[in-house]
Amino acid sequence: MQPQANTSQTVVTRDPAQVMRLSRLGSFHQSRLSFMRILTRRMTRENWTFTRPVFEFDAKGVGHAVYCAHTPDRTYSLIAFGHDLPPEERSDRVIATAWDSTFTLFDGVPEAADIERLRQNIPLQEAGRVSERELSVSRANRSVRLWDHVVSRLAAGAQPDPGEVAKVGYLMRTTAVYGSGKLGAADREMIADRPECASPFQIEMLSVFLTRSYVRDLVQHMADLKGGAAAVPLDAGIARSLGIGNSTGLGMAPFLVNHPMLFNNWIAAREEAIAIVRSLPAATASEVATFREMLERSILSADLWYSEHPIQVEKLKRLRRDLSALETHLADADLAGPRPWDRLFVWAEGALGEDAQECLASLMLEPYGRLVDHLADKMSDKDRHAFRIDGTMRVADLRAVLERAYGWALDIDWSEKEQCARAWYVSQEKLEPRLGERFEEPIAPYEQPLAPGRDAAALYRALKDKDGNAPLAAFLLTHPEHRHCVRRAQIVARAPYAEIRDNTIGSDLMPIDMLRCKLSFFGATHFDPRSDRWVRICMFGNAPYPEELSDSQVDDWSYPPLLEGAK
Amino acid sequence: MNRSLNEIEAHAKRAARGAGLSWGMAEETGRAARWLASHDLAGPALLADVLEKNDGLAHAQVAPVSLDGDWYARAGDLCPLAVGATLNDCAERLAPGLSIKARNVSCPLLIVPFAAWAAIHLRQPVRVSYENVRIETDGDGLWIDDPHQAINAGKAETVIFQRASTRTDPAQRPAVRGNVSCKNWARLGAFSERTFAPATEASRRLGAGSGLSDND
Structure with missing residues (x-):
């Protein structure tokens, strides 16, 4: 546009x-156009219903649960596996290999054989393998300071300290939510035509939304087992304030x-x-x-x-x-x-x-x-063919696009060290994006194409002496190194907000x-x-729980309530 | 092994980059492998063949010398990925009644996805013919005529591209998953490995920026 x-x-x-x-x-x-709010609005509008057909955990939180979300047309099920994680293994870094809980969002209602198959794979996360019946794979770690506090308070018949709760904001934080074909899961293209998937990341948001219910139920379950008759239910207002934490690292930036x-x-x-x-x-x-x-x-x-x-x-x-x-x-x-x-x-x-x-x-x-x-x-x-390069575009027209969309980059001296001090690369160890120092580490040969400004400036230079009336096809035949940038430029020509207009290296x-x-x-x-x-955030804090959705006609949960906040 | 199409695309893209293709070429190679796998064709296997054959060769050595006349490489065989990208770049040259000929092309099946994208652009099916194989595509749909089972030919002396008539008989439609054998996955993996930077102490410490404790 x-x-x-x-x-x-x-x-x-x-x-x-x-x-x-x-x-x-x-x-x-x-804003109103955030993916979590788009999801909760739809769930309310369409009267989604929710069930919990399975919930089996021991006193250490080991076991599994199934949470089902029923839309007007189909059912999605979050399958949660709880583990007993030694404290020294708890890390949010993507290099971790064990977590407090692991999850998958299943397309439909899982049968016993599905659960058994997933029990062999989901706890392993990247080292496991899933099928097209699975839509996402994720994991979460407890906030040790708040989890233990909440369990022991509830078990002793008291509510957690609101100050402690507010300081952390969540009982568990997800450290990765994988979707769209990762680890063998269903590609987004398989579900993109479903109305509830019309907006981006709705599957991932649903997975986190259901995870929040699981976390609330599990902390209650463990408090009940610990406290027996003395234990009390978590105050609904406190539960409502709790979201799901999330640690997000560099993997998301190149996206x-x-x-x-x-x-x-x-x-x-x-x-x-x-x-x-x-x-x-x-x-x-x-x-x-x-x-x-x-x-x-x-x-x-x-x-x-x-x-x-x-x-x-x-x-x-x-x-x-x-x-x-x-x-x-x-x-x-x-x-x-x-x-x-x-x-x-x-x-x-x-x-x-x-x-x-x-x-x-x-x-x-x-x-x-x-x-x-x-x-x-x-x-x-939805534009599956935006990646096609228009080879009939004239060189002069591409130059004009570059001047318009990458003007900020054309005057930068990209040979200056501080302008290109960094390089994005993928590490052999975890196949995750990382950011390194180009002049201090041997990473330049592995650089990912994540510096559109620098590349556009190089393309502009390469086009300088070319015949303005010549079609790009001939240029690309002899300059394949600019193919990536030509594609981006043609995309930004019709999608003006497609590019970050700043130096990414x-x-x-x-x-x-x-x-x-x-x-x-x-x-x-x-x-x-x-x-x-890397950054820590909170998701679905103050949002209604599944059973509260029908009472929440107003879509304003992202803003903390005035009365409770004033306490 | 059954795989998601996104996995196949990402793996093929990395492999192409690892084999020395430009990022732009690697992106389209990934899409091409995905397209062929969705039609249960031997895209990933043939891609591994081509990457192994052309390993270390510059684009200029395996791409058409010129857009004019028949397409041929400076010496040796044309790379089907370079031919495909070029074909798609100048799809308009497939004017009614006109054809483009490419001489001495490795693994010509790999060109078909590019012909499919050209067909979407032209809003008319495109035909790719080689070695008694005739393949037509309108983008998603595919019609294969392969009486001598030569579709996976390692080389064709002549590949002809032209517009085809709109067809009404049922086309082969793409599936939502693909199969790639572990052997071919590993062959591509050998190339994609080259795109990963070996970990160093510095990169472990700094690359993902550990900063404050992540466990509280």
Whole structure:
């Protein structure tokens, strides 16, 4: 898609040159178009039902359970295996080989033979093998500090300390959720036509949603076994506040570069939603009230957001200050006047940092589900043939595309060390993406194609002396090394948000910016970078549990409730 | 062994890159292996043959010398992947009544997926003929006429590409899974191994950025 034409009635979508910078992408917030919220809205709307046909665990948490989600058309089952993990083996790193719990999302209802087959494979994760009946494979580790606290408190007849619960936010954290064909599982293409899979990552989100129920049930089960008659049920409000933690490392960062059309569709949907709201001529009192409430809850959320990482600490200070400035501005701002959201947003672009601007952009969508929620169906990549290169394109036309989409990269001297200090590679040990120092480690021969800016600049140089009227096919025949970049350029020519418009191999690259961008589309909150290249988050915190979905007609669980937060 | 098509594509892409193909060529090679495997054709096996045969050869040695006239390599045989990519790049040259001929091509079956993508672009089936084999495809669908079982030929002296008429008889449709023998998987794996950086102490320590404790 192209940015919308500017008319007096319409606000254009934001310029990709503004949106696609790493510092801004690394400041994104969840929104109505986040994949977790898309899923919970659908589950509520379609009255999904949930059952737990199997739950068999001993006092150490060893056993298995099956959680079924019944859609109007079919059933998905989370099969969870619990293990007794020695503390010294507990690690969230992808190089781990054992976990507290391991999971697969099964397509249908598993029979005993399926469970036996999966019992031999799922606990092994990458070392195991699954079939096309399995849609995802994942694992999770306990938060040792909170798990033991909750089990012992409940067993003794008391509730856990709310302060301890709030500090951690989850009882287990997933360390990988594999989907789409990995380890032999079903490819996304096999299920892409199902309505509940129309938006991206719905299977993975469903797996985590059901995992949250499992974790709540297991901690209760272990407390009951430990405390016997003295044990009490976990308070529903505390249970509700708990999400599933997630540790995300570098493996996720290249995803955004490796799926340019899909990435474009995520960003384009959100940008279109922002433009729709900014273009509204007026806001009703109830729309303004919804917005103001969500802002209050966002301010609370920012207060609850904890991180020790120096960069995140600074970002949080600025975000809190800016949200407070926004609140002050709103005390006098006239949202009853014409084009209220556009005026507010223009003010924010001048007065607030990127983090608060993106928070505001997401907040402005909240009152307008009826106008923007349908964009969720445009976020997948359905264009199977986008990878085909148009060899009839003229050299001059490609040059123009490069100048437009990669202009930021054409003036950089890519031979300077700091501009190309890093290289992405895949390690032999775990077949996972890593980031290394090009001039300090012997990794350059193994470099992955994750530096579109540098490659576009090289392509531009190579095209410099070529006949502008010549078709690309002849150029590509003698320059296969540019084939990858030509494909990307042709994609970005029609999908303007397909490329990160920043240096992805520079000495100052912060991979956590890429991680936060992706995780914000999942719907994650409270990003907690643990280094420059991995981040801890919480998923489905404050979300309804399966049995509570039918009572939650309002899709606002991503924002912490005001009353409980004020306690 | 039964595998997901994504696994086959990723493995073939890495193998092609490991064998020295450019990233762009490797991406299309992965797609081609996937396409052939989805039709239960010997894509991964033939890909291993070609990568072994051309290991270390530059693109310029195995690609058509020129787009004009018949396509041939500077010396030796044409690589079917280079021919396929080139065919797809200039699919418009398959004008009604005109054909493109390629001389001395290794494992010509590997070109068929590229012809399929050209067919989608042209909105008309494309025919690939060699050694008494006639294959037509409209993109997803496939019609194979192979009376002498020469489809997996290691080499064809002439491969002809042309537009074909729209067909109404049933086509062979792609499956959602593929089979690749362990032997052929390992042959491709030998190439994909070359794309992985050997682990060093520094990379273990820094590459994934351990930072703060991950276990709390």
